[in-house]
Amino acid sequence: MSDISFVRTEMLPERAPPASEVGVLGWVRHNLFSNWMNSILTVVSLGAIYYVLAGVLPWVFLSVNAPSLSECREIMIERWGSTHGHACWGVISDRWLQLLFGFYPKALYWRPILALLLLFAALAPVLFADRVSNKLLYLTAIYPFLMPWLLWGGSIWGPICAAMGFVIGYLVVKFVTDMAGTLIATIAAVVAAFAWWLLLSGPVSSALSSIIPLAIESVESRQFGGFMLAILLGVVAIGVSLPIGVVLALGRQSDLMIIKYFCVGFIEFIRGVPLITLLFVASLLLNVFLPPGTNFDIILRVMIMMTLFSAAYMAEVIRGGLAALPRGQYEGADSLGLNYWQAQRLIIMPQALKISIPGIVSTFIGIFKDTTLVSIIGLFDVIGLANAIRADTAWIGIYWELFAFIAVLFFIVCFGMSRYSMYLERKLQTGHR
Incomplete structure (x- = not known):
């Protein structure tokens, strides 16, 4: 009887993985159709997406551009026999500059544009410190004083x-x-x-x-408006509320009773009052408490109220980050012989801010979107201008096109902040994944 057993001396060549396990097909199988429940949810979701896009895409792209809504409708009826399901982007072509700059003088548009470009340059060494020259920090320092001069003159x-x-x-x-x-x-x-x-x-x-x-040349505050006003209010509220929030969070944990109770009272009072109430106080009641003849700019009043409102919420977010730190961090700072401010600057606050990044950015996004509330107190931000445009005889009845354009503007800014938040979290990630 012959022995046919043998020992293999050569490795078999590697085989390509099955097509159903790699590439797009593998991703689809593992993420969308991994079991019967996921398969049902995938099919239902695809149906819902198709239903939404089938209505939105024709409305966006099968559109017309005319100088008035009535002419838009005439063109729609001539082309498709109906005005339903088609947008009239003529209102955006006609009024997009007004939606962006309000009533700011056209000859001076270069000033808010320059202020916006300088804002990006001033933020670059703060947001991307490892990629941008530190020399731009000089611009960061002078920008809070340069920006008002450019805008107001x-x-x-x-x-x-x-x-x-x-x-x-x-x-x-x-x-x-x-x-x-x-x-x-x-x-x-x-x-x-x-x-x-x-x-x-x-x-x-x-x-x-x-x-x-x-x-x-000077420009009055009543000429400010549009998305430029939202950017202005949002940048000031975001930039000033963060350091104030840090101070309030530290004050709430202070051993000095006067400072602690003042910070607690301020935070709880501001968080217990709606922002619109504070804006009405800034618009109507604040002048009652000022000396007769005092000219306190309405935009400055709104900036102060929005900043205080954001700072109160920021303080609670940062306090949560401070509370999340283990006691050993404070003890380690004491063992190094650091005083209170050195410990906060070098050890405690960097870690607390890192923990609080999602909450901080959420507060930033919230206060930026809340800038639209100023239309209620008579400022012509982008929402107020949209209502004014809809009152024009040429555009009576227009609605979705204006607010879709405004939604895109706010989405770009808010999405950018959320993406930067995720980038910063990944950059500062030091723990094990």
């Missing part, structure tokens, strides 16, 4: 004198800290800065303007 000395308040505060902190301690130096710096802004800034600015008249 007037004398250059006003923004310069406003910036001098911060310089004075910095100098006070630098020279008083060694003599009286950090807390006293901080209080003295705040008092000195406000004294400069309230008492000396105006006269000094006027004197410098009379000596060296450097100015550009």
Whole structure:
């Protein structure tokens, strides 16, 4: 009887994986049709998507462009025999500049455009610190004073004198800290800065303007509007509310009872009042408490209220990040001999902000979308302008096209913020996945 057993001395060549396990077909099989329940849900979802797109795509692309809604409808009836299911993008072609810039003078459109471009440049070293030169941080520092001058115009000395308040505060902190301690130096710096802004800034600015008249054409706040106004309010509220929120979150955890109760009272009061109520206070009631003859710009009042509202919610988000840190982080900072502010700046706050990134960005997106509420108090933001356009005899009855255009504008900004949030989370990911 012969022995036919043998030992293989060569490896079999590798075979290509089955076509049903790799590529698009493999992805579809594993993610969409992995079992009977997923298969049913996939089929139902595809049917729903087809139903929506079958109505939306013809409405978007089988459209007309005419100078009025009545002419649009005439063209629709001539082409398709019906006005149903077709958009009239003529209103966007006719009014898109107004929807973007409001009543801002057309000859000065370059100023808000330049302010927007400089905003991107000023944010670049903050958002992408590892990819952008640190020299742009100088632009980041001066942008909060350059932007109002570009938009409102007037004398250059006003923004310069406003910036001098911060310089004075910095100098006070630098020279008083060694003599009286950090807390006293901080209080003295705040008092000195406000004294400069309230008492000396105006006269000094006027004197410098009379000596060296450097100015550009002024634009009144009532000419602001459109999506530009939403960007302006959103950028200010987002940029200022984050540091205020950090201070409020730290103050809420402070051992000093006065500071703690003040922060708790402020946060709970602001979070317990609707934003629209605060906007009505800014629009109607705030002037009652100001001295007679005081001219407090309505946009500035709205900025302050929206910033305070966002800061209260930001404080709670950051407080959640602080509460998530283990006690060992605080003990480690103490063991290194760091004082309170050093520990917060180097160890505690970076980790708390990292944990709080999703909540922070959600608050940013929420406050940016809430800028549309200013149309209720008479400011012509993009929603207010849409209502004004619909009141025009040429566009009476138009609706979906305007709000679809506005939705796209807000989606671009909000989607961009959410994508950056995900990028930042991946960049700062240090744990095991």
